[in-house]
Amino acid sequence: MTKPVVLFLCEGNSARSQMAEAFLRKHAGNRFEVHSAGLNPRDIHPFTVRVMDEVGISIEGHRSKPLTEYLGKIAVRYVIIVCEFDESACPHVWPFTRQTIRWPFDDPAAAEGTEHEKLEQFRTVRNAIEEHIIQWVHRGDMESEEPRLP
Numbered sequence: 001m002t003k004p005v006v007l008f009l010c011e012g013n014s015a016r017s018q019m020a021e022a023f024l025r026k027h028a029g030n031r032f033e034v035h036s037a038g039l040n041p042r043d044i045h046p047f048t049v050r051v052m053d054e055v056g057i058s059i060e061g062h063r064s065k066p067l068t069e070y071l072g073k074i075a076v077r078y079v080i081i082v083c084e085f086d087e088s089a090c091p092h093v094w095p096f097t098r099q100t101i102r103w104p105f106d107d108p109a110a111a112e113g114t115e116h117e118k119l120e121q122f123r124t125v126r127n128a129i130e131e132h133i134i135q136w137v138h139r140g141d142m143e144s145e146e147p148r149l150p
Helices: 016-028 046-054 115-139
Strands: 005-010 033-038 078-081 099-102
Touching (some): 016 033, 016 046
């Protein structure tokens, strides 16, 4: 039996979707095939690598991937969109998937201030993403999650 495919999607695949992919791998074990992608991929933000290292998860060597790497190539069961509704490139629904789920998190890369303040924003988003992942995995009934639409 094939594992359900989860694709985390955000604009740049440089922070939020990378964190979500890593946390789902950690908390769900081998239950899912997990991927992440960006509509306009950018290099993974160095603070993303740093704050994930702080919780014992290395994403060193990971790369940002364009959505086109997956379109039409894998059957995605869950698309989990982790960008804010007001981000211009962020879709509100995702066609050709069994379920589109919205978990809108602030973009930590947009944080302003000192290095310490920016790192705190990355940590806040990281912690919120992990909490969402834990709740979703441990609920055990992914089918009950309704798509989050505007």
